[in-house]
Amino acid sequence: MTPAAPHRWRIEVVRDATPRRRALSLAAVMLLALALCGLLLRAAGADPGTALAALVRGAFGSLNAATETLVRATPLIFTGLAAATAFRARVWNIGAEGQVFAGAICAYGLSHGLAGLSPLVQLPVVLAGAMIGGAAWAGLAGLLKTACRVDEVISTVMLNYIIVYVLSMLLLKGPWSEAGGFFEQTAKVDPGSVLPVILPGTRLHLGFALALLAALAMQVLLARTPLGYEIRGAGSNLRALSVQGASAARILILVMILSGLLAGLAGATEVYGVHGRLKAGAITGFGYAGIVVAILGGLRPWGVVGAAIFFGALVNGGTYMQIKTGVPSALIYAFEAIILLACLAGWAAAGLRIRKVADAV
Amino acid sequence: MTAAPPRLEVRGLTKRFGALAANDGVSFDVAAGELHCLLGENGAGKSTLSACLFGLLAPDAGEIRLDGQPLNAATPAQAIAAGIGMVHQHFVLVPAFTVLENIVVGTGRGWRADLAGGRRRIADICGRYGLALDPDRRVADLSVGEKQWVEVVKALYLGARLLILDEPTAVLTPEESDRLFAIIRRLTGEGIAVLLISHKMREVLQSDRVTVLRRGRVVATVVTADASGDDLSRLMIGRAVAPASAAAPAAAGGEVLRLDRLVPDRAGRAGAPISLTLHAGEILGIAGVAGNGQDELLETLAGLRPPLAGTMHLMGLQATGLGAHALAERGVGYVPSDRFRDGLVPDFTIAENLLLGRQWQAAARRGPFLGAAQMRARARAAIADFAIAGGGPDTRSGRLSGGNAQKLILAREFAKARHLLLCNQPTRGVDIGATEFIHRELLRKRAEGCAIILASEELDDLLALSDRIAVMSGGSILGTFPKAGADLSAIGRLMAGQGGRAA
Numbered sequence: 001m002t003p004a005a006p007h008r009w010r011i012e013v014v015r016d017a018t019p020r021r022r023a024l025s026l027a028a029v030m031l032l033a034l035a036l037c038g039l040l041l042r043a044a045g046a047d048p049g050t051a052l053a054a055l056v057r058g059a060f061g062s063l064n065a066a067t068e069t070l071v072r073a074t075p076l077i078f079t080g081l082a083a084a085t086a087f088r089a090r091v092w093n094i095g096a097e098g099q100v101f102a103g104a105i106c107a108y109g110l111s112h113g114l115a116g117l118s119p120l121v122q123l124p125v126v127l128a129g130a131m132i133g134g135a136a137w138a139g140l141a142g143l144l145k146t147a148c149r150v151d152e153v154i155s156t157v158m159l160n161y162i163i164v165y166v167l168s169m170l171l172l173k174g175p176w177s178e179a180g181g182f183f184e185q186t187a188k189v190d191p192g193s194v195l196p197v198i199l200p201g202t203r204l205h206l207g208f209a210l211a212l213l214a215a216l217a218m219q220v221l222l223a224r225t226p227l228g229y230e231i232r233g234a235g236s237n238l239r240a241l242s243v244q245g246a247s248a249a250r251i252l253i254l255v256m257i258l259s260g261l262l263a264g265l266a267g268a269t270e271v272y273g274v275h276g277r278l279k280a281g282a283i284t285g286f287g288y289a290g291i292v293v294a295i296l297g298g299l300r301p302w303g304v305v306g307a308a309i310f311f312g313a314l315v316n317g318g319t320y321m322q323i324k325t326g327v328p329s330a331l332i333y334a335f336e337a338i339i340l341l342a343c344l345a346g347w348a349a350a351g352l353r354i355r356k357v358a359d360a361v
Numbered sequence: 362m363t364a365a366p367p368r369l370e371v372r373g374l375t376k377r378f379g380a381l382a383a384n385d386g387v388s389f390d391v392a393a394g395e396l397h398c399l400l401g402e403n404g405a406g407k408s409t410l411s412a413c414l415f416g417l418l419a420p421d422a423g424e425i426r427l428d429g430q431p432l433n434a435a436t437p438a439q440a441i442a443a444g445i446g447m448v449h450q451h452f453v454l455v456p457a458f459t460v461l462e463n464i465v466v467g468t469g470r471g472w473r474a475d476l477a478g479g480r481r482r483i484a485d486i487c488g489r490y491g492l493a494l495d496p497d498r499r500v501a502d503l504s505v506g507e508k509q510w511v512e513v514v515k516a517l518y519l520g521a522r523l524l525i526l527d528e529p530t531a532v533l534t535p536e537e538s539d540r541l542f543a544i545i546r547r548l549t550g551e552g553i554a555v556l557l558i559s560h561k562m563r564e565v566l567q568s569d570r571v572t573v574l575r576r577g578r579v580v581a582t583v584v585t586a587d588a589s590g591d592d593l594s595r596l597m598i599g600r601a602v603a604p605a606s607a608a609a610p611a612a613a614g615g616e617v618l619r620l621d622r623l624v625p626d627r628a629g630r631a632g633a634p635i636s637l638t639l640h641a642g643e644i645l646g647i648a649g650v651a652g653n654g655q656d657e658l659l660e661t662l663a664g665l666r667p668p669l670a671g672t673m674h675l676m677g678l679q680a681t682g683l684g685a686h687a688l689a690e691r692g693v694g695y696v697p698s699d700r701f702r703d704g705l706v707p708d709f710t711i712a713e714n715l716l717l718g719r720q721w722q723a724a725a726r727r728g729p730f731l732g733a734a735q736m737r738a739r740a741r742a743a744i745a746d747f748a749i750a751g752g753g754p755d756t757r758s759g760r761l762s763g764g765n766a767q768k769l770i771l772a773r774e775f776a777k778a779r780h781l782l783l784c785n786q787p788t789r790g791v792d793i794g795a796t797e798f799i800h801r802e803l804l805r806k807r808a809e810g811c812a813i814i815l816a817s818e819e820l821d822d823l824l825a826l827s828d829r830i831a832v833m834s835g836g837s838i839l840g841t842f843p844k845a846g847a848d849l850s851a852i853g854r855l856m857a858g859q860g861g862r863a864a
Contacts, residue, residue: 087438114618138532152554187815220730224730224731224733225729225731226720226721226725226726226731229713229716229720229731230720232708233706233708233709233713233717234621235708236706236707236709236710237705237707238703239705239708240389240702240704240705240717241717242665242685243663243665243685243695243697243703243704244685244688244718245664245684245685245686245687245689245718246718246720307750310801322549
């Protein structure tokens with residue numbers, strides 16, 4: 001309102017941001033995020049350029065590094081898909097963490113008696129077990145919601161705690177403890193149940209291929225099937241869907257089962273693809289990280305794959321960065337958070353613009 | 362009036378959204394003490410204009426002056442400070458607060474609200490304009506009409522010299538609407554300028570002057586006394602209106618629907634038992650102010666809420682308590698009153714919305730997948746048949762205007778309604794052009810032998826279309842009139858109803 005100024009600036013909402021706008025806005029905040037990460041590295045006493053170069057080298061610098069990145073990404077693809085599927089339907093499944101545990105427990109429970117049999121028998125049992133376990137644990141939260149109106153955020157978080165201690169109970173002087181072992185873990189699983197390596201000379205196992213397959217399946221399911229139609233519809237206006245005869249309870253349960261099934265597979269890939277034994281340390285943290293991956297991936301299956309590989313690269317490269325520059329690899333988690341916040345800010349900013357407004361004075 | 366600058370002066374106001382000019386060089390003025398009406402179809406630019414006035418949008422060009430002073434409100438707070446008050450179509454009140462708290466909230470200095478001072482000033486304002494408003498009642502307990510008064514008093518409390526009313530009577534009974542206009546007249550008598558946004562001709566004709574908008578431009582500003590309703594309609598839509606009207610009753614078909622002492626569930630309370638029969642090729646109009654049981658009755662018939670007692674027969678078969686899906690399969694179409702809440706999935710494309718309810722049917726699928734080509738072909742046909750403007754099969758339906766969204770719902774429900782079509786307020790908030798279209802389509806559907814229940818607050822609609830008119834009030838049907846002998850005043854009295862709402 002100052003008469004001296006011929007114009008002033010104001011922030012406006014843009015109704016339909018174009019993809020180009022979004023990409024530009026995202027690129028801008030990513031640069032900002034990079035700068036912030038650089039500052040953090042500097043504060044940790046390293047030269048940001050060297051440290052970031054080490055990070056990239058560690059993540060993609062060799063065949064070995066690159067495949068290791070994909071191994072790290074594999075469980076995140078599954079849990080990311082799990083969260084994305086649920087969130088697309090506006091079902092707030094925060095329980096992928098517990099569903100990973102349930103998947104691993106169920107896979108182990110069904111398959112450890114089959115030792116010595118052909119992998120053609122054992123592998124399907126392992127995978128089916130993981131899906132059944134994850135789906136059942138998530139379905140329980142779905143039932144609690146439809147039958148007793150328990151909010152799924154509460155129930156899935158609480159179920160996470162329960163399953164972690166169930167595993168502890170099974171492993172600590174329980175029926176599955178390693179004979180004579182000191183740690184809370186099972187003995188090594190039977191070789192016939194281990195997910196085979198798909199690229200000789202690396203650790204890249206069948207689980208990664210299955211994860212890509214799962215992303216493809218989710219993409220097709222969401223875009224082209226009646227169930228995917230209902231999931232997307234529920235995320236936009238569940239009420240209109242029910243007015244047209246769809247059952248909200250049925251959609252919720254199906255979404256929960258689908259989401260839990262995907263999360264359960266992450267349990268199988270870690271136990272049978274990487275660690276070779278069931279222990280809490282092998283499967284902790286992927287469920288919560290999956291939520292971040294899903295959001296970063298825009299709740300789209302291929303976006304989730306990209307975000308999961310990105311996070312896998314950070315974790316994998318972080319180790320190398322620590323060796324090379326002495327920067328603690330825990331800094332990686334700060335990077336993850338900075339990047340997530342930057343993305344969210346970027347999406348929000350794409351919906352706004354700053355404009356010059358002529359003053360009427 | 363000639364010497365002083367007008368209360369509101371708008372010159373060359375332009376607002377673009379991309380290539381579309383929602384307001385294109387709009388100029389008009391409102392004098393102090395004038396009731397000025399802004400008339401235009403949906404999408405003519407009325408909402409954009411009022412959003413610019415109230416600081417919600419920044420105009421791209423043009424000038425707004427209030428009492429000669431340039432107004433450049435960048436936020437509603439600045440617009441309010443400058444002396445503009447706005448009563449939105451959807452009230453912005455806190456139900457759990459009292460009238461006093463709702464009005465005073467946000468006006469205090471610092472952390473404290475001056476409740477005692479506020480009480481005095483509210484009493485002052487109410488006394489001056491003849492409003493009976495108890496400041497200590499909870500807003501949740503007020504009738505719709507009273508809530509609107511709270512909004513008006515709130516605007517005056519904040520010192521409004523120009524009051525913008527956005528379609529204020531959409532939710533009022535005729536009586537409440539009359540009272541509102543009496544209050545508006547007292548406001549203008551005190552020198553307050555009122556800008557009324559409406560497309561109800563009955564109200565428009567009560568104003569002093571009318572500015573007609575079409576496609577973002579001012580077509581004309583006329584002195585209301587010099588114009589007839591037909592003149593204004595013609596200006597608004599750019600051609601003469603050809604009102605649809607029911608031909609002679611189609612040959613009375615067989616019985617489609619029979620209700621025997623059906624008791625809809627009214628939020629846990631039992632409504633009155635309702636008995637009626639409906640034949641093929643017949644339109645039963647349901648007159649009544651919104652909230653008098655129409656929603657519950659139609660939702661019960663559509664299978665969305667199980668009845669508490671009584672029976673319903675469809676095409677001679679028992680249909681009591683069937684769900685929405687089962688009834689749709691038996692040929693019932695349902696057009697809900699709140700089209701954006703109940704009728705559409707905004708993130709779906711037009712093609713996807715047309716599929717709603719049939720997504721599991723074998724006919725809609727090819728193997729496990731939805732038939733995309735078929736969906737698109739169907740959407741193209743519906744867009745052509747129902748003149749849906751504003752997009753193709755792949756357009757997100759959340760971007761459609763109210764009228765086009767309604768046409769999309771009609772296209773879907775007409776296809777489903779082989780025997781019975783339930784229409785709740787199909788023309789609410791829809792402009793004259795689209796209303797005309799909807800009326801013609803309803804009559805076409807009737808000619809095809811479909812039985813139709815049409816609930817509407819617009820008596821003119823009902824008189825033009827219905828074969829019989831039932832009047833609902835307080836949840837029960839108080840009387841049914843054949844169209845031939847319909848007595849407007851009798852219907853109006855019944856609408857006001859026994860045990861009518863506090864007004």
